[in-house]
Amino acid sequence: MDDLLQDFIAETRETLEALSGEIVAWESHPGDRARLDAIFRFVHTVKGSCGFLDLPRLERLAHAAEDVLAQVRDGARTPDRALVNAVLAVVDRIGEIVEAIDAGAALDHSGEELLIAALAEGSDEIVLPTPVAQRAPARSVRLGVELLDRMMNGMSEMVLARNELARRLRSRDIDPAVEAALERLSLTVGEMRDTVTRTRMQKIDALFSPLPRMVRDTAAGLGKSVALQVDGADVELDREMIEVMRDPLVHIIRNAIDHGLEAPAERRAAGKREVGRLSVSARQSGNQIIVEIADDGRGVNVERLIQKLAATGVRSERDLRALPEHAKLELMFHPGLSSKDSVSEVSGRGVGMDVVKASIDQIGGRVELDNIPGKGLRIAIHVPLTLSIISAIIVGAGKQRFAIPRQSIEEIVSERGEAIRIDLLGGTPIATVRSRRMPLLDLGELLELCPDRELHGPRMLVIVCAGAGSYALAVDTVLDNEELVIKPASPAVMAAGVYAGQTLPDSGLPMLLLDCAGMARAGGLDFSRDLDAAFGDEGAEETAPGLPALLFDDLDGVRRAVPLAAVDRVEKVAAAQVQMAAGSYRLAIDGRIVPLALQGSLDGRERLSVLRLKDEDVEVAYAIDEAIEIITLPADIAPARTPGAAAGVALVEGEQIELLDVLWVFDMHVDRIAARDAPLCLLTGDKDGWLSTFVRPLLETAGYRVADSLSPGEAPAVVLAADAGMSPAAGDAPVVRLRRKRQADPGDDSVYRYDRAGLLFALEARLAGGERY
Numbered sequence: 001m002d003d004l005l006q007d008f009i010a011e012t013r014e015t016l017e018a019l020s021g022e023i024v025a026w027e028s029h030p031g032d033r034a035r036l037d038a039i040f041r042f043v044h045t046v047k048g049s050c051g052f053l054d055l056p057r058l059e060r061l062a063h064a065a066e067d068v069l070a071q072v073r074d075g076a077r078t079p080d081r082a083l084v085n086a087v088l089a090v091v092d093r094i095g096e097i098v099e100a101i102d103a104g105a106a107l108d109h110s111g112e113e114l115l116i117a118a119l120a121e122g123s124d125e126i127v128l129p130t131p132v133a134q135r136a137p138a139r140s141v142r143l144g145v146e147l148l149d150r151m152m153n154g155m156s157e158m159v160l161a162r163n164e165l166a167r168r169l170r171s172r173d174i175d176p177a178v179e180a181a182l183e184r185l186s187l188t189v190g191e192m193r194d195t196v197t198r199t200r201m202q203k204i205d206a207l208f209s210p211l212p213r214m215v216r217d218t219a220a221g222l223g224k225s226v227a228l229q230v231d232g233a234d235v236e237l238d239r240e241m242i243e244v245m246r247d248p249l250v251h252i253i254r255n256a257i258d259h260g261l262e263a264p265a266e267r268r269a270a271g272k273r274e275v276g277r278l279s280v281s282a283r284q285s286g287n288q289i290i291v292e293i294a295d296d297g298r299g300v301n302v303e304r305l306i307q308k309l310a311a312t313g314v315r316s317e318r319d320l321r322a323l324p325e326h327a328k329l330e331l332m333f334h335p336g337l338s339s340k341d342s343v344s345e346v347s348g349r350g351v352g353m354d355v356v357k358a359s360i361d362q363i364g365g366r367v368e369l370d371n372i373p374g375k376g377l378r379i380a381i382h383v384p385l386t387l388s389i390i391s392a393i394i395v396g397a398g399k400q401r402f403a404i405p406r407q408s409i410e411e412i413v414s415e416r417g418e419a420i421r422i423d424l425l426g427g428t429p430i431a432t433v434r435s436r437r438m439p440l441l442d443l444g445e446l447l448e449l450c451p452d453r454e455l456h457g458p459r460m461l462v463i464v465c466a467g468a469g470s471y472a473l474a475v476d477t478v479l480d481n482e483e484l485v486i487k488p489a490s491p492a493v494m495a496a497g498v499y500a501g502q503t504l505p506d507s508g509l510p511m512l513l514l515d516c517a518g519m520a521r522a523g524g525l526d527f528s529r530d531l532d533a534a535f536g537d538e539g540a541e542e543t544a545p546g547l548p549a550l551l552f553d554d555l556d557g558v559r560r561a562v563p564l565a566a567v568d569r570v571e572k573v574a575a576a577q578v579q580m581a582a583g584s585y586r587l588a589i590d591g592r593i594v595p596l597a598l599q600g601s602l603d604g605r606e607r608l609s610v611l612r613l614k615d616e617d618v619e620v621a622y623a624i625d626e627a628i629e630i631i632t633l634p635a636d637i638a639p640a641r642t643p644g645a646a647a648g649v650a651l652v653e654g655e656q657i658e659l660l661d662v663l664w665v666f667d668m669h670v671d672r673i674a675a676r677d678a679p680l681c682l683l684t685g686d687k688d689g690w691l692s693t694f695v696r697p698l699l700e701t702a703g704y705r706v707a708d709s710l711s712p713g714e715a716p717a718v719v720l721a722a723d724a725g726m727s728p729a730a731g732d733a734p735v736v737r738l739r740r741k742r743q744a745d746p747g748d749d750s751v752y753r754y755d756r757a758g759l760l761f762a763l764e765a766r767l768a769g770g771e772r773y
Contacts, residue, residue, distance in 0.1 A: 008053060009098055011045075012095075015045075016095050016098075026039065030080070030084055031079070036072060036073060036079075039069060040066065040069040040070070040073060043062045043065045043069065043091070046058060046059075046062040047066055057112065058094060060112070061090050061097075061112060065091070069087065085118075086118035086119045087119070089115050090115050090116075090119070093112065148199055152196055152197070152199075152200065155193055158189055158192070159189060159483055162189050163483060200239055201236040201237065201239070203233060203234055203236055204232065204237050207237075207242050207245055207246060207249060208230050209233075211228060215253065218257045218258070219276075224257065224264065224276060225264065225275040226257055226261060226277075227275050227277050227278070228278050229277070229278070229280070229281075230279075230280050230281070232282035233282070235289060237289050237383070241363060244359060245291070248355075248360060251353075252356060253278070253293060256293060256295045256377070257276075257295075259297075260295045260298065260377055261276035261295055262276070262298055272296065276297060277295065277296045278293070279293070279295075280292070288383065288384055288500060288515075290381070291381045292379065293378070293379045293381075294377070294379070295376050295377060296376040298376075299375060299377050300329060300332060300369075301373070302329060302373075305328070306320045306331065329369045332369075333367075361491040361494065361495065363488060365382050365383035365384065365488075365494070366382050366494060366518075367379060367380070384488045384501050390405055391407075391482075391483050391484075392405055392406055392482060392503075392513065393409060393412070393462070393478060394478075394479040394481075394482055395479065396477035397476055398444050400449055401509070402443070402512055402513070402514050403484055403511055403513045403514065404462060404464065404513075404514050408466075408516045409462055409463065410463040410464065410465055412460060412461070412463070412478055413460070413461050415459045415460065417629075418629065419630075429442075431461060433461070433463065433472065434631065434632075435632055438469070439471040439525045440473075440474060441471060441472070441474065441525070442474040443475050443514075444475075444476065447498070459474040460474070460476070460478045461473070462474075462475055462478070466519075466520040469525075471520060473516075484503040484511075486501040489502040493512070497515070497518045497521060498514065498515055498518045499515055499518070500513045547563055547564075547632070548563070548564040548630060548631075549561040549562060549563050549659075550611070550627060550629075550631075551627075552611075552626065552627045553624065553628065554599055555599060555602070555608075555625055556600035557625075558599075559655070559657060560657065561657050561658070561659055561660065562611065562622070566614075566662045567612070568619075569612050570609055570610070570611055570612070571589075571609070572607055572608075572609055573609075573610055575602055575605045575606055578608075578623070581593075584596075584669065585598060587621045594619055594620065595621070595670055596620070596623055597620060597622045597668070597669040598623040599645055600623075602623070608623050608624070608625070609624050609626060610624070619670075633650050633652070636650075637650045643661075643664070644664060645660065645661055645665075647660065647664075678703055679705065679717035679718060680704070680715075680718075681699055681706050682710065682733070683695070683706065683707070684720070684722065684726065685723050687722065690753070692708065695720070695738075695753075695759070698756060698760075702760055715732075715733065718733055718736060718763055718767055719734070719735045719736070720736050720738070721737045723738070724738065724739040724740075724748060734766035734769070735766075736759070736763055737749075737750040737751070738751055738752075739752060740753060742754075
């Protein structure tokens with residue numbers, strides 16, 4: 001509602017500014033019909049908008065002015081100076097109220113009844129035009145749709161030109177300065193792309209906000225009670241698409257109330273609540289917006305549809321009954337067909353649905369139906385974002401190229417990978433990817449592009465998510481990652497149900513964007529099937545719940561596994577980045593020094609793989625030879641007998657796999673960082689830098705916070721003095737003193753400066769006892 005109110009305020013301001021000269025001219029020439037019509041349209045529009053936005057003060061003023069202007073237009077009244085002044089005063093007052101609404105300020109309504117009374121014929125009231133209140137300069141500009149289209153088309157051309165430039169530069173040696181300039185250009189184009197794209201976007205609340213009133217009025221007229229639930233009002237859609245969607249949505253909802261939801265008595269007899277439920281929701285999925293309308297009514301009587309269509313003689317009843325279930329349900333889109341015998345003022349379900357489908361098809365969308373007789377109907381309208389730029393993966397099937405939205409892709413693997421297996425279940429191909437079974441579709445066969453599959457080489461499997469589940473899509477090649485400008489394809493192409501739009505990549509050859517959910521439907525995939533159960537108990541055991549882990553070959557030649565939750569990523573690094581420093585291996589990466597754990601030798605290696613292990617803000621790297629695959633560890637793991645690098649051993653496909661102990665990696669290799677609440681040790685008397693250079697790292701490793709000066713209001717937990725003869729001013733803090741000679745004099749409780757264990761023991765004892773020495 002806030003967006004609608006802001007639109008109303010902006011439109012009213014613009015109209016007032018445009019009418020300022022017209023109002024003055026009408027004052028001089030009250031008989032000018034053109035100017036009268038302009039003022040009449042303004043107050044009429046304000047009145048209509050105020051009724052919807054619940055602005056009674058504005059509505060009352062506009063309604064009074066409209067009545068008077070209508071009398072003037074009909075010749076019932078002659079405009080004189082008093083009437084013109086009264087209308088001008090009302091228009092000015094409308095402007096004042098609009099500015100007050102925008103500023104969130106209260107405005108006294110006294111005098112408005114006098115303004116309305118001054119409009120009456122023969123009124124003696126003397127009303128002078130009131131100047132419109134000043135307002136802050138507007139920070140918004142209203143642009144025409146044609147100009148926005150030109151901006152978007154220009155932005156699209158910039159993206160295509162940037163893609164082509166990047167492709168050409170990648171094919172040759174590139175100067176680092178040119179590469180940096182291209183990177184800056186890409187960032188700027190990306191930001192401008194997002195900004196320009198949003199100029200045409202509007203919250204779908206503009207489409208949903210009139211629905212509660214419409215549902216209430218329709219249900220009341222039919223003697224029904226309906227509870228409406230609206231979700232996803234914040235989803236953004238192209239403004240033009242919202243206008244196209246308005247009439248189809250209203251038609252579907254009115255049909256749902258009239259012929260979908262039963263009367264209260266019928267609902268009670270069916271064991272339902274008397275109040276029918278109707279939900280309208282919107283969500284974004286890739287390059288599409290999905291608007292769903294669902295009711296808990298009687299659903300569609302498919303048998304009645306078949307009988308009525310057969311009675312028209314269009315098709316035989318036998319042919320109609322042979323159709324798939326989804327095709328039978330789509331008979332409701334046949335022109336003039338309704339599942340209900342009676343006709344009411346509200347169109348029945350099926351009557352006019354052909355118009356709804358035609359409107360959706362025209363904008364490159366499609367309609368899905370999900371019918372449960374006796375329980376309700378769900379209608380999902382898929383509409384594309386009119387013009388959008390998305391990141392996509394380019395794949396090849398036969399001689400054709402297609403794009404797949406990146407956000408729909410989980411991963412891409414080779415058909416001949418060690419962890420990949422292709423099986424046939426009742427003639428249907430099933431892909432097993434690291435013990436995860438899923439349906440397999442071949443893109444070339446689905447689109448009838450590759451009839452001779454045996455002539456082609458190994459395929460790539462693109463694991464895509466289709467909302468209800470995931471499946472593997474077999475393609476011949478995976479070509480590139482590219483940002484593409486997506487537009488709706490022609491209705492004939494979109495009717496195939498497997499495409500989400502079209503694009504023109506930098507190669508200049510037109511390309512279609514694949515609809516992952518549409519391909520699943522076209523391939524007849526049923527995600528409700530239990531594939532593991534279809535393979536029997538053996539398959540179910542293979543996918544028994546367990547701990548995901550990364551299987552790898554270690555530097556010492558042993559095959560090990562590490563819990564996947566501890567692995568942030570796997571990277572290739574140069575051996576020169578690894579050095580033995582400060583008693584342990586360390587890796588220089590990302591401008592930082594990261595501790596490195598390893599089992600084996602780095603001798604003779606120019607490059608190696610490292611596991612980046614993270615635990616919140618603590619990180620350590622673990623050097624390996626090669627990552628193999630992701631596996632699921634069984635629940636039965638034999639633990640190690642002694643603490644160390646191995647946490648235990650598990651049996652994976654008949655092979656004993658040693659488990660890397662992540663606790664050992666972090667405990668033995670991570671540089672200890674004192675916590676914020678760790679005890680603070682104050683260093684004093686460090687004239688030669690001994691404490692800062694040699695003792696400070698020891699204390700920090702032991703978990704102390706160390707400082708050589710205190711911040712205002714800060715107090716140390718313990719003080720460490722560099723000289724046994726010092727008496728530092730430590731307040732109430734205990735003091736530990738260091739001495740230079742090994743043997744202590746009688747009565748000397750200082751600690752030898754090279755006695756690491758003795759120093760740590762003394763600090764701990766002072767902290768525990770709180771004594772001062």
